[in-house]
Amino acid sequence: MEIIEVTSTPPIDSDSLVLVIGKFDGLHKGHQVILETAREFMAEKDKLAVLSFSEHPQWVLRQDPNFEKKLTPEDDKLRILKEFGVDRYYLVKFTKEYAKISAKEFILDHISKLNVKRIVVGEGFHFGKGSESSTEELKSLCAQIDVSVTVVPLIMENGSEVSSSTIRSLVADGEMEAIQARLGRPYTVTGTVIHGKKLGRELGFPTINLGGTDSYVFPKPGVYMGTVEIHDGNFGQTNWNVLISAGYRPTVNGTGYLIEAYLLDFSGDLYGATVTVSFLKYLRGEIKFSGLEPLIAQMTNDKIEAQRLFQEMSLLHNSR
């Protein structure tokens, strides 16, 4: 996938493009349908291009903290777009300056520099200065430069529209099954294994502590069952069932939000490895225990419960 960083006008290019425009945080099922629709319009010589933004406009313009963190930070977004077969990615560095570009200028001066055959966007797409222009205006401006427009209807799940905002709140509520239904995959956080207080081992529950996770929307503090994928190192097996502790570790006076995972049936050294943690199910909230003994007892119960649930899941999976 070719990545072209754009601060204002994209560089002139003659490749025939089917272009998808949007913020695409989460790359949820609605976004996936937009990409699939775009693909249906492609002839053999066409390239599938995506134009998206480095930062959420609501964060850049209004410092709205709800939009600072992401479901899919840039690296995740790139990986997923690549998996979807996107040929070219226009990464727009969204700034206060960029936000001043009018809808007319965006289409007639910017998009016109490219050989775009069709633009595909989702219903409710707004663009241009103040996000004032709708899909109707997009169609009428695109008609002037002979570009077709397709507007993809919103995808529904359990009676409501699938949207990045809904998924963000579901992450904050720990509703992992509802998130998976909307993403078409579990919610994941990728980070690097860093050193902690070295207490886990003593308690009989060593945990990989994840660093570099600050740009993610954090799941509700608590204990989850999930899986971990180890991206590097030679551990034979790359995917492990895990118990995740996410939050503030009140029993040991933890500082700051931390995601850590205890790998069931694993022993070895994972410091420095890049790992992806998938959150499957919220089990319970964080508890401030009076000491380490009751914490160990609870972690032992958590392990028994998780092992039972994993077994149930695999029986269900194998009987399908």
Ligand SMILES: Cc1cc2nc3c(=O)[nH]c(=O)nc-3n(C[C@H](O)[C@H](O)[C@H](O)COP(=O)(O)O)c2cc1C
């Ligand atoms: C399954 C599991 C459940 C946990 N539950 C709690 C909890 O309820 N309260 C808490 O303060 N810490 C909880 N923790 C976090 C532990 O306090 C933490 O893993 C331990 O202090 C080890 O820290 P270290 O990785 O820095 O050595 C839990 C950890 C695991 C693996």
Ligand SMILES: Nc1ncnc2c1ncn2[C@@H]1O[C@H](COP(=O)(O)OP(=O)(O)O)[C@@H](O)[C@H]1O
């Ligand atoms: N089953 C396991 N689950 C998680 N980490 C494990 C496991 N077995 C060994 N480890 C290793 O032990 C380290 C965690 O031990 P711990 O005492 O909790 O130290 P720290 O406080 O540095 O996280 C992990 O980073 C990993 O390298």
